[in-house]
Amino acid sequence: MRLPILAAMLLLSTTAQAHEIWIERDGTGPARIYLGEPAETPPPGGDPEFAKLKAPHILAQPKVALARRAGFLEAKVPAGDVRAWDDAVFTPWGADGKKEGVVYYARAGRAEAVAKLPFELAPVAAGGTRFVLTRDGTPVVGLPVTVIAPDRSKTELTTDAAGMIDTNPAKPGRYLLVASKKEDGPITLPGGSAQAVYRITTTSFVAP
Template sequence: MKKMLFAALLAGLSTTAQAHEVWIERDGTGPARIYLGEPAEAMPEGGDPEFAKLKAPKLLSAPAARLERKVGFLQAKVPAGDVRAWDDSVFAPWGAAGKKEAVVYYARAGRSEAKAALPFEFVPTTAGSDRFRLVRDGKPVAATEVTFIAPDKATQKLTTDADGEVAAPVAAKGRYLMTAALKDEGAHTTPAGPVAVLHRITTISFVAP
């Protein structure tokens, strides 16, 4: 945790926003569970302290779905298939006037579809594959760090290759998660106003049977 916060300070990104991700978990065809927190850490009793800031993530496959607030996650009934959501209003922009920064989160659960539907997303190279391509607006994102989190919370740092691909080192049954980030400099518009830097963080979770 201390290393994550130090890295965030070096990167100039809000430490809270940097240390947190939004991710989705789903068991079979059950409801989707949307989390805000630190997926490599054990969930605090009562949920992550910042969880209240996750209010209305946009679900692509069920935009009208009712979000039910549980302890530590939001729950929604969604159609069968991979689940995707995004949220650009979790944390308010930070920094000095004219140099403000903000973060937008993208999340996916499942690997049954070898296609992208989010602006920044992990996509299995074939349905059900352990190999993924990181794409931004449909184009591969090469030489980018990926954090791989195993079911026991052990983490590994991976790097996408020249084709934006990375092999997930799946070794046992359970739920796995990967996350990556991009930093876009330039004028951007957010619900809270204009910013000079937009950080994009994406996650995917999948279950190995």
């Protein structure tokens, strides 16, 4: 393999793992769906990889229209929590037989104390600050969760024996929770097959 190709694959791997999809919503207004690095100040016009976010699936809203804005996709959805997922942002990367891929999940809101995505951080109680991380309904124990505060500072937590974390928001504003889990495949994605997949999930909520 030529070095430039190897370097490109390594860069793609780092980019895919460092990026997240997340959703922001103010009250009952439209949902804003982002691709990027939420702990970093976004460049004008959004993250350079934003163009790869084309058609995320909004749970229970298969026909919702997505409007492309400067740095995010906008969707007018009913009141309540919003969930989305996308497995087509990055094409699987790596050598043949050892390819890796990524599937993103995102949620905004904490009105419902239930998980509906395959990999999700859901509040233990509606409106609460304690969250449980589940994979297909089963709590995920001992996995790191990053809490990004309104000022973009980060706190690293680890899910306990029940798959839970307590965010303890100290300031008002929007918080974002991020968790990532690598799983062995094989898996078939829209961009091709992979032998391993990174599942990355986010949940955002606004603390008063």
